[in-house]
Amino acid sequence: MFDAQIHFDFQPTADLVDVSDAVSWLLSALRMNGQICGKEWPIVRRDSGCAAYVLLPAEDALSPDHHNVYVRQIIAERLPQAGLSEPRITILGEDLDGDDSCPCGTPPSYVLYTTYICLESPVRCGGCFLPIPLYALPKTNNDEYSDVISWQSNYQSCDALQMGCQVLERAATRELSRVESTLSQEGLRICREWEASTGVPFYYYLYRYGARSWARELARLCPVCGGSWRLEEPWHLFDFKCDQCRLLS
CATH class of the missing domain: 3.30.70.100 (Alpha-Beta Plaits)
Known part of the structure; x- marks a missing residue:
């Protein structure tokens, strides 16, 4: 940046x-x-x-x-x-604190990903995992990206609450980690629309807080299709990836 x-x-x-x-x-x-x-x-x-x-x-x-x-x-x-x-x-x-933008000419895939401290674009390249400027992607809402930026703002608000561990921590964590939540459903809609307009796979990241046991975590299945999605080796930050449902965790 x-x-x-x-x-x-x-x-x-x-x-x-x-x-x-x-x-x-x-x-x-x-x-x-x-x-x-x-x-x-x-x-x-x-x-x-x-x-x-x-x-x-x-x-x-x-x-x-x-x-x-x-x-x-x-x-x-x-x-x-x-x-x-x-x-x-x-x-x-x-900017000393900011990431460089993606140098890949044609990203092999995209990831919708942000955190409460991110200032960068919420879209990451699936190849280098560096942020991609929104204007490099098709417009999503009346010649701009207002719905994407609104989703990012909502996500960061929830992430800040769960990191604070005091006010609305459980409610915020549910929004971040459950595929059926309002926040996740909006993010998945954005991913589907961008995949349709670009022809490139677009993945959504589901936050994971923790598990009751290591064995149960390793056995975790995709929350949409119920299929196996644990990776043998991490893909960027992610240990779970469902190509069918376009989900990461």
């Missing part, structure tokens, strides 16, 4: 509330298009303008080639109405 500055010049007569709203609209649209990561971006007043500091999934993430209709519309209409110039992008450098 890369850190970047998005700079905007604005007219002296510009209303600062309008300026802030317009910049926030653009950042939200970029997020929903998978071009920036995270949920919070500092916006700083600078001389005759302002700058937002964002995290990018790849160095070229803010290229106009990746813009969707909403990003283009905000740049063409909303920014000028608020007295703002077109944004100027400065890549500040690689």
Whole structure:
């Protein structure tokens, strides 16, 4: 991942509330298009303008080639109405805490996977297991990825609760680990739609908290088809993989 500055010049007569709203609209649209990561971006007043500091999934993430209709519309209409110039992008450098993006030209498979501390895209390459920018995949909801980002936000909220071990731990763990949960069903729907549009296998990760015994854990079967899914050797982070049901654990 890369850190970047998005700079905007604005007219002296510009209303600062309008300026802030317009910049926030653009950042939200970029997020929903998978071009920036995270949920919070500092916006700083600078001389005759302002700058937002964002995290990018790849160095070229803010290229106009990746813009969707909403990003283009905000740049063409909303920014000028608020007295703002077109944004100027400065890549500040690689983020020390972030993963590189997937270098594979054609991933052999995909995995929908995130955790409560992940800022990266929730889609991983089945070959190298590095994150894939969302804009590299077909749009999922009205020319953006709002349903995928909503799923990721919900997953991370549940993961944070079960890691906290105090409030709603059991309820959150059920959402993460049971295939019939609302969270898992939404994730599986996203996987099925992406597999249909890409023609590439798309796997869903089921969280596993633990087991009563090692023997019972080794004998665990796929929760959908009831078939054997334990791997002889781990596949990336996963010890269980059902190719028929596209499940990992």
